[in-house]
Amino acid sequence: MPTRRARPPGADAGLVADRLHSAAIHLLRRLRREDDASRLSAPRLSVLSVVVAAGAPTLGALATAEQVRPPTMTRLVAALEDLGLVAREPDATDGRQVRVRATAKGRAVLARGRARRVDVLADRLRALDPAELGALDETLAVIERVVRTLP
């Protein structure tokens, strides 16, 4: 990170960007190990989550949502299928498309797996000053908005 110095009146966007980037890297790195219990990696968990939320999205829609290329999504879906968490279905009207639907097991595993992965983090957040948690909650809306506008 750049040298930390007294902060000018308006916070320096470059510095904030750098810290945000770095924090994201380290957050995920530490959370990664929590996958072990559910055997669900972050990308798989994320896909499963979108599948459940969206109902029966096409593979292409999933790839777009997850910001990966179709071959990557083919592989992620195949892995989830092998685990019995989702099923492929042909689209009713367009024979090229593949719809992905969560199985009952998939929905169950999602609920438990995601909770487990994020629980460690949630525990730490519970230890925060309520005002800090509130501020984080509000700032997250800003972060989410910024992330959405990224290229």
Added chain:
Amino acid sequence: MPTRRARPPGADAGLVADRLHSAAIHLLRRLRREDDASRLSAPRLSVLSVVVAAGAPTLGALATAEQVRPPTMTRLVAALEDLGLVAREPDATDGRQVRVRATAKGRAVLARGRARRVDVLADRLRALDPAELGALDETLAVIERVVRTLP
């Protein structure tokens, strides 16, 4: 993500954790492509950054700082060495240890590479309301603290 509902008096730590996790995933995913110009992936950039900041850390210290296992760090350092960005040096007093030092090229590339990667993000942050940026700046301190206390 869990269903979004009216927020109770104190923000729900579980929900906030989930959003923070998800935001981190998507932030990194979108920033990843910016690596292309500098040819420096996020992990490599991060290691180089620690090396520059720390002076001449041992490989083990780097692994600890970056929360990866020694073999992973051996490989990251080897890659940076191949690129001429860092050099290995034997420790003066302990023959088992390897010290990693940035080359002049490494320091130069770090400055440009990191800036480029994070520039897209910084641009978006500059578009924020100054108050929002200030809030983000302060909340980042909280996030950084939380991340440090993670297992």
Added chain:
DNA sequence: TATATATAGTTAGCTTGGCTAAGTAATATG
């Protein structure tokens, strides 16, 4: 001091998740 143990890194080999390029099958379009 000689031997045993512990520590720091490396090597080998596996897995996952990203990518591009090229192929197949289905749909749209001229």
Added chain:
DNA sequence: CATATTACTTAGCCAAGCTAACTATATATA
């Protein structure tokens, strides 16, 4: 009907994570 275009898959590459097992050095102990 012929040709594009589209949706997905296959093949094959690379990076980055891991564990297990090895080497070399340092340290502790009998």
